[in-house]
Amino acid sequence: MADESNPTPPTTEAPAAPAERPAASERPRGERPGPGARGPRPGGPRGDRKFFRRKKVCKFCVEKIDAINYKDVRLLQQFVAERGKIIPRRLTGVCTPHQRRLTAAIKQARNIALLPFAAR
Amino acid sequence: MQRTYEVMFIVRPDMPEEEVEKLVSTLESNVTSAGGTVKSVERMGKRRLAYVVRKFHEGLYVLLTIEGTGQAIHELERRMRVTEPVIKFLTVRVDEEQKRLAKVKKIRDSKVRRKPESAAAAAGSEPAAVSV
Numbered sequence: 090m091a092d093e094s095n096p097t098p099p100t101t102e103a104p105a106a107p108a109e110r111p112a113a114s115e116r117p118r119g120e121r122p123g124p125g126a127r128g129p130r131p132g133g134p135r136g137d138r139k140f141f142r143r144k145k146v147c148k149f150c151v152e153k154i155d156a157i158n159y160k161d162v163r164l165l166q167q168f169v170a171e172r173g174k175i176i177p178r179r180l181t182g183v184c185t186p187h188q189r190r191l192t193a194a195i196k197q198a199r200n201i202a203l204l205p206f207a208a209r
Numbered sequence: 210m211q212r213t214y215e216v217m218f219i220v221r222p223d224m225p226e227e228e229v230e231k232l233v234s235t236l237e238s239n240v241t242s243a244g245g246t247v248k249s250v251e252r253m254g255k256r257r258l259a260y261v262v263r264k265f266h267e268g269l270y271v272l273l274t275i276e277g278t279g280q281a282i283h284e285l286e287r288r289m290r291v292t293e294p295v296i297k298f299l300t301v302r303v304d305e306e307q308k309r310l311a312k313v314k315k316i317r318d319s320k321v322r323r324k325p326e327s328a329a330a331a332a333g334s335e336p337a338a339v340s341v
Contacts, residue, residue, distance in 0.1 A: 155313055156306065160217075160272075201217055201299040202268070205259040 145182025157190045159197035165204060169195060173208040213307065214275045214282055218289055218298035219268035222255055232294055233271060236285060243284050245277020263296045
């Protein structure tokens with residue numbers, strides 16, 4: 090792993106607690122549009138050497154937001170794509186329990202016409 | 210067993226103000242007669258709907274926080290289904306969520322209290338010693 094200066098092995102990053110990850114990010118943590126696995130592709134997918142390249146943290150865990158209400162549309166809209174689809178958590182970096190609550194809130198908001206089911 | 214619910218409903222936008230008030234108070238009295246209590250009424254005003262509901266593009270949002278039994282909510286929903294001005298409603302049960310939030314908050318408070326206590330004690334003793 091010549092290009093890796095990361096002290097922590099990748100397998101321990103798998104469980105939750107993304108906020109406690111050591112801040113040794115070798116790549117700039119910019120917003121990366123477009124899909125695609127976050128893993129490296131050293132000349133073709135040669136197995137999975139490192140899963141979590143970009144240490145994207147869960148916004149809710151960092152800000153310690155517990156209750157995701159279906160009423161605050163502005164918060165929910167950050168996790169909804171342009172066509173109204175829910176953005177997967179590998180793109181937003183949200184942790185699983187928060188993603189589940191977020192999904193439930195988005196679906197409730199859709200039902201009460203605060204968010205569209207399908208836009209454009 | 211009193212449970213807490215949040216009922217949000219949309220009233221058609223071309224209703225006059227006093228009619229909306231009448232409708233809301235009718236629903237409130239319905240709840241209280243069924244043995245529940247209305248904790249709060251919040252009128253969120255006219256909003257643009259995300260999609261067309263019964264040919265309307267806008268609606269008046271009203272939020273009721275109710276404490277009552279499931280039967281009372283069932284009755285309220287039945288009423289709302291038949292009242293013509295209400296075009297959409299959503300009932301969410303919130304007492305479990307509030308319990309969970311209170312628990313998390315309690316844990317967080319008990320954790321935080323330890324640090325400021327020791328910090329305050331240290332800071333309190335330090336300047337006192339320095340000044341004297």
